Amino acid sequence: MQSLFSLAFAAFGVYLLALSVYRLYLSPLAKFPGPKLAALTRWYEFYFEVIKRGQFTFHISDLHKQYGPIVRITPHELHVADSKFWSTLYGPGRIDKYDVLQQRQNIPRSIFATPESDLHRLRKAPLLPLFSRQRISEFQPVIREKLDILCSKIDEYVQSGKSFKIDRALSAFSGDVITTYVFGQAYNHLQSPDFKETFHEPFMAASEAGHLANQFHWLWKVVGSLPDSVGMAIQPLVVPVILLARDFSAKLEAIQAGTAKENSDHPTILYELVRSDLPPSEKTISRLTEEAQLLVAAGLTTTSWVMSVTAFYIIRDKSIYTRLRSELDTAIPDSTKPLSLQTVEKLPFLNACIREGLRLGYGVSARSPRLWPKSLQYAGWTIPPRTPVSCTIVDHNHNEEIFPDSWTFNPDRWLDPFIEQWFFSFGKGSRGCLGVNLAMAEMHMCLSTLFRRYQFELFETDESDVKLAHDFFLISPKLDSQGVRVNVREAERLLD
Numbered sequence: 501m502q503s504l505f506s507l508a509f510a511a512f513g514v515y516l517l518a519l520s521v522y523r524l525y526l527s528p529l530a531k532f533p534g535p536k537l538a539a540l541t542r543w544y545e546f547y548f549e550v551i552k553r554g555q556f557t558f559h560i561s562d563l564h565k566q567y568g569p570i571v572r573i574t575p576h577e578l579h580v581a582d583s584k585f586w587s588t589l590y591g592p593g594r595i596d597k598y599d600v601l602q603q604r605q606n607i608p609r610s611i612f613a614t615p616e617s618d619l620h621r622l623r624k625a626p627l628l629p630l631f632s633r634q635r636i637s638e639f640q641p642v643i644r645e646k647l648d649i650l651c652s653k654i655d656e657y658v659q660s661g662k663s664f665k666i667d668r669a670l671s672a673f674s675g676d677v678i679t680t681y682v683f684g685q686a687y688n689h690l691q692s693p694d695f696k697e698t699f700h701e702p703f704m705a706a707s708e709a710g711h712l713a714n715q716f717h718w719l720w721k722v723v724g725s726l727p728d729s730v731g732m733a734i735q736p737l738v739v740p741v742i743l744l745a746r747d748f749s750a751k752l753e754a755i756q757a758g759t760a761k762e763n764s765d766h767p768t769i770l771y772e773l774v775r776s777d778l779p780p781s782e783k784t785i786s787r788l789t790e791e792a793q794l795l796v797a798a799g800l801t802t803t804s805w806v807m808s809v810t811a812f813y814i815i816r817d818k819s820i821y822t823r824l825r826s827e828l829d830t831a832i833p834d835s836t837k838p839l840s841l842q843t844v845e846k847l848p849f850l851n852a853c854i855r856e857g858l859r860l861g862y863g864v865s866a867r868s869p870r871l872w873p874k875s876l877q878y879a880g881w882t883i884p885p886r887t888p889v890s891c892t893i894v895d896h897n898h899n900e901e902i903f904p905d906s907w908t909f910n911p912d913r914w915l916d917p918f919i920e921q922w923f924f925s926f927g928k929g930s931r932g933c934l935g936v937n938l939a940m941a942e943m944h945m946c947l948s949t950l951f952r953r954y955q956f957e958l959f960e961t962d963e964s965d966v967k968l969a970h971d972f973f974l975i976s977p978k979l980d981s982q983g984v985r986v987n988v989r990e991a992e993r994l995l996d
């Protein structure tokens with residue numbers, strides 16, 4: 501028995517040795533620059549993502565300073581820090597995503613996580629028309645209705661003189677907008693006292709757990725199979741995501757059974773997907789639940805975070821605030837009348853503030869590798885076909901040649917039309933953001949309303965509360981941040 505054990509141990513040792521020799525010297529990626537440890541094992545990535553909690557993105561930026569614009573970051577992956585390469589890598593064409601990352605968010609059959617480009621195309625097709633400019637324009641009354649609720653809640657802070665967390669208010673707003681569009685009914689987080697109840701914490705916890713699931717693909721299955729009480733004891737924040745998925749499933753069952761009541765004022769995504777000509781295998785409750793989870797998470801966390809970052813910088817800088825207020829006062833002479841998206845989306849300075857907020861808020865901070873079917877050329881290097889290669893928005897947004905003084909919030913840089921070609925915040929190509937029109941509509945309507953109606957001041961909040969400190973795929977500032985806290989009063993009219 502003991503000799504059998506020794507034999508197995510020795511065989512494992514030989515296997516590890518052979519694997520190491522292959523990865524370091526024989527692999528088609530062996531010639532690419534980068535640390536030997538990263539080429540040898542994914543534990544390198546594990547250390548920065550799991551132990552150091554979302555630090556690999558920053559470490560990759562440091563590796564580029566040492567090794568140049570192309571670096572081997574894992575045994576199987578390359579990373580490029582070059583803004584000019586974006587349009588090639590994320591350009592049009594049938595490009596697969598990296599299947600190793602498919603399990604990280606526990607939504608492997610959602611469009612975001614689907615690796616194969618043909619299957620992705622099939623799944624995305626019925627969603628595209630629902631997020632067109634036209635459809636989002638027709639959805640304005642819902643955004644306006646949620647804005648009215650948001651303003652009525654802010655009015656209570658005006659009356660009481662109490663400070664509040666504007667990031668939580670915006671999270672509740674975006675959450676209620678997207679859940680209304682996905683299910684036809686909101687979770688009414690805008691009504692929760694001090695916006696305490698939002699999906700923010702569960703989604704962030706799930707997002708961080710994704711780093712672990714990225715290494716151990718069975719993680720979500722194990723957590724899902726545990727009794728809730730055991731799961732709660734191990735990771736109390738992740739269980740709400742699993743409960744949420746069950747709630748989404750129950751809603752879908754009701755829709756498929758025809759027992760849920762459809763809202764006729766606007767199309768509702770899940771009803772449309774159930775009615776779509778997707779094959780039946782694509783319309784199962786479990787598959788559509790994953791799609792719903794993606795839509796809510798993608799729609800809520802990115803948009804509300806970018807709005808919070810934008811709001812912070814506008815409030816902090818008096819001259820930016822005053823310029824924006826005067827543009828809004830002119831464009832919206834009567835702030836009590838229904839706001840039109842078509843009016844506010846044309847405002848140059850508001851637009852510039854939002855683009856700059858997107859630049860410093862990033863939206864998504866992690867890499868998203870693509871696998872090209874053919875070999876790719878980059879700066880004299882030939883990248884073998886189907887090698888996972890990525891660029892990161894954080895590197896691009898701090899490219900000092902394109903965005904000089906890149907850590908400064910400077911909306912004016914977006915007033916030069918030349919810069920538009922470098923706007924990558926919503927990704928590119930067929931895998932680019934599905935929700936860009938909805939996100940832009942929410943940001944324009946919400947920020948113009950808030951800054952037209954109210955005068956905000958920061959309360960015990962500084963830049964570290966909005967600065968990316970942990971890449972959990974979603975953006976996280978320092979972990980002990982208390983949020984973006986503000987005092988508020990009614991705005992006085994500037995132009996009379």
Ligand code: HEM
Nearest residue numbers: 611612798799802803806863868926927931933934935939
């Ligand atoms: C400020 C807000 C937002 C930002 C910065 C943002 C950014 C992005 C980026 C960069 C990607 C591409 C990721 C990749 O290449 O792997 C993406 C994908 C996606 N986004 Fe957004 N997003 C925002 C808001 C939204 C909203 C409101 C929705 C609404 C549901 C949404 C839904 C999606 C979906 C479904 C995908 C996956 C698309 C696909 O795989 O084909 N996003 N987003």
